[in-house]
Amino acid sequence: MRPDAVFDAGALAVRVFAVAVLGFLVLPILVIVPLSFTAGVELVYPVPGFSLRWYDDFLTRPEWLLSIENSLIVGIGTAILSTALGTLAALGLSRLPPRLGALLSGLMILPMVVPVVIIGVACFFFYAWLGIVGSYAGLILAHTTMAIPFVLIAVRSALAGLSPDYARAAAGLGAPPHRVFVRVTVPLLMPGILSGALFGFAVSFDDVVVAMFLSGPQQITLPRQMFNGVRENISPTILAAATIMVVFSLLLMSATNALAARSRRMRAA
Amino acid sequence: MPTTRVAFGAEPASVPSSFSPPGSRSLLGWAGGGTAGALGLTLPAILLILVGLVAPIGLFLVRSVANPEIATGLPRTVAVLGDWDGTGMPPEAAFSALGEDLRVAAGSGRLGEIARRLNFVSPGYRTLVMRTGTRLAAGGTGAAASPRDLVALDARWGEPVTWARIRQESGSLTGAYYLAALDLRREPDGRIGVVEEANRLFLSLFARTLLISLSVTVLCLAIGYPVAYVIASAPARWTPLLLTLILVPFWTSTLVRSTAWIVLLQGEGLINRTLRWLGLIEGSLPLFANRFAVLVAMTHVLLPYMILPLYGVMKGVPPDLVRAASNLGADPWRAFRRVYVPQTLPGIAAGTLLVFILALGYYVTPALVGGASDQMVSYFIALYTNQSLNWGLASALGTILLVLTGLLYAAFGRFGSLRSVT
Structure with a gap:
């Protein structure tokens, strides 16, 4: 065989392997979805019949409803706070001398690399001393520190792709600087800011470990409630919760992608 | 003020100074006061991180020696x-x-x-x-x-x-x-x-944590490299679909993915039932609550963190060089190994260290799919905090884990920045 033919066969094998790996990545997530619609009690294929009984169960049990409410409160609080602070910080960093900027952005990226258990335990002790363990404030504070790096990265990449021409044109037409900022710069940055907010929400919505240490019985979030359930016994209700979380994550992902596409278009325009 | 940097590296504005007095406002309209004003903008985030995270970690470090x-x-x-x-x-x-x-x-x-x-x-x-x-x-x-x-x-x-x-x-x-x-x-x-x-418990615990993290990293690299290569070299019309297949698990929460692996792997789980139905096995294979389950589930959870940075680097590798090497007589495998792979080293370094750092601190996945002898340092930190109430020991274990992570992060900083990943 010619070496090229060997290589072609190799290339085909690599492609087949890649498809198999993509299956490995996606199928385990897809496999739980039909099971959450089962009419039976067991988690088996073929599914004995489809029903919404487990979703009904999920949406009528007070502990699950409370956990959804808590996740929304903490997630939205985290998204708002981290977006506000992260956006301001990104604007500030872009105008700092490079060394100082690198130092401060290093500090703000820190929460990304600290193991999450350490964040949980450390915050537990310190927040207990502040008296905010078992409160929304404590959870939102911890989640916000974890979310700021993501907002920062999203807004900084939006800033990096921002052409100064529009602002220059607005200024040339006589707009005072604050108006240039509010009417031109902020709208151009908006896709980056909004995807930062989505990242902020996602960070909070994903967290089990920090919530384990900081939430009292009244602040149990959806992932935390699900974690408790998974440790005991995986019921179809848990899989209904999991499916809802998957759908939610997909919505967040699509929104982020749409925002990225929009900012590419705005840049190309 | 001369120290004020014009944002975005664009050439200095040729805007009449009455609209944009140099130094007092930037061209884009925010932050008066130059460096001080810019610092002021970063201040709220810095303060929040200091109070919300840096001070707690400081106290945590002190607790490991406090008596x-x-x-x-x-x-x-x-x-x-x-x-x-x-x-x-x-x-x-x-x-x-x-x-x-x-x-x-x-x-x-x-x-x-x-x-x-x-x-x-x-x-x-x-x-x-x-x-x-x-x-x-x-x-x-x-x-x-x-x-x-x-x-x-x-x-x-x-x-x-x-x-x-x-x-x-x-x-x-x-x-x-x-x-x-x-x-x-x-x-x-x-x-x-x-x-x-x-x-004796802890030396073997650290060894196990390092071993699991290293195994997962090697698995992710071995599996992720060819996949990233295929995605990067696929026709452009396939790219969005292929990337979506990586991003869906990336966005799906770790908890949900670990739960899915329990459904698949447990004794009466889908894999054992299917194999039995096919007549391939009689009883149940030991797929769950052991090291195998931890490695499979953690590789699944962390694989996107390897593929994405690799893809990012591979996308920028010009195909001309490999082609040139082939034209000069190198066989395809040699051209790939000697010309292509070296150009992807930044992606390999970034993906490897990112996966390794994340794996070191993992809690949820081993706690859900692993057995008692597969738990990592994070599990014991949580255990000594919540149950044994040996806070000093929890803090000492955490500090050692933090130092290990910090050393790796320092190495990470030498090869590539976090931003190349995201």
Whole structure:
């Protein structure tokens, strides 16, 4: 065989392997979805019949409803706070001398690399001393520190792709600087800011470990409630919760992608 | 102000100065006051991170060496034992001081704290302290305790080693938690010794944590490299679909993905049922609550973190060089290995270190799919915080984990920045 033919066969094998790996990545997530619609009690294929009984169960049990409410409160609080602070910080960093900027952005990226258990335990002790363990404030504070790096990265990449021409044109037409900022710069940055907010929400919505240490019985979030359930016994209700979380994550992902596409278009325009 | 940087590296604005006075406002309209104004914008985020995370971690580090329980709980005893040389029996004054201290502690409700602390020194000391303290308090005569009184309550008060241990742990700082976290301890005579084999736990825990993290990293690289290559070299119309297949698991929460693996792997899980239905096996394969499950699920969870940075780098590798090498006579495999792979090294470095750092601190996945002997350092940090209430040991373990992560992060910073990943 010619070496090229060997290589072609190799290339085909690599492609087949890649498809198999993509299956490995996606199928385990897809496999739980039909099971959450089962009419039976067991988690088996073929599914004995489809029903919404487990979703009904999920949406009528007070502990699950409370956990959804808590996740929304903490997630939205985290998204708002981290977006506000992260956006301001990104604007500030872009105008700092490079060394100082690198130092401060290093500090703000820190929460990304600290193991999450350490964040949980450390915050537990310190927040207990502040008296905010078992409160929304404590959870939102911890989640916000974890979310700021993501907002920062999203807004900084939006800033990096921002052409100064529009602002220059607005200024040339006589707009005072604050108006240039509010009417031109902020709208151009908006896709980056909004995807930062989505990242902020996602960070909070994903967290089990920090919530384990900081939430009292009244602040149990959806992932935390699900974690408790998974440790005991995986019921179809848990899989209904999991499916809802998957759908939610997909919505967040699509929104982020749409925002990225929009900012590419705005840049190309 | 000359230090003000024009944002975005664009050429300085040619805008009339009446609209944009240099230095007072940037062209894009925010932040007066140059560097100070820019600093002001970063301040809220910095303050929040300092209060919300840096201060807590600082306190956490302090807790790993803090030792207030004995120094403040048994002040009289500590004062007397300070003058004792630690050999033979302590002076009689130590007994009356301890009797007084324990009586006071029992009255103020601090006895349990002292008992718990001394139990870390030697198992069984909890009952020693609790029993002695409650009986002394119940006796209630207020008379100074004599050596005979204490020995009558518990014979261990007659042993020099008990007193030597209390003396050793009477400082306001201690290295005992770090020693314990490394399977070491201080002997009563002051030497540092290794704990009995049956009680050794932590060196193997760190070794296991490193081994699992390394295995997952190697698996992710071995699996992720070809996949990233296929995506990067696929026709452009396929790219969005292929990337979506990576991003869906990336966005799906770790908890959901670990749950899915339980459904698949457990004894009566989907894989075992399917294999049985196909007639390939009779009973159940041991796929769950073991190392296999941990490796499979963690590789699944972390694989996107390897593929995305690899893809990012591979997308930028020009195909011309490999083609040139082939035209110059290198066989395809050689051209790939010698020309293509070296150009993807930044992606390999970024993906490898990112996966390794994330794996080191993992909690949820091993806790859900692993067995008792597959738990990693994070699990024990949570355990000692929530259940055993040995906060010093939890902090020492956490500090060691943090230092390991920090060292890797420093290495990470040398090869590529986090931003190349996201």
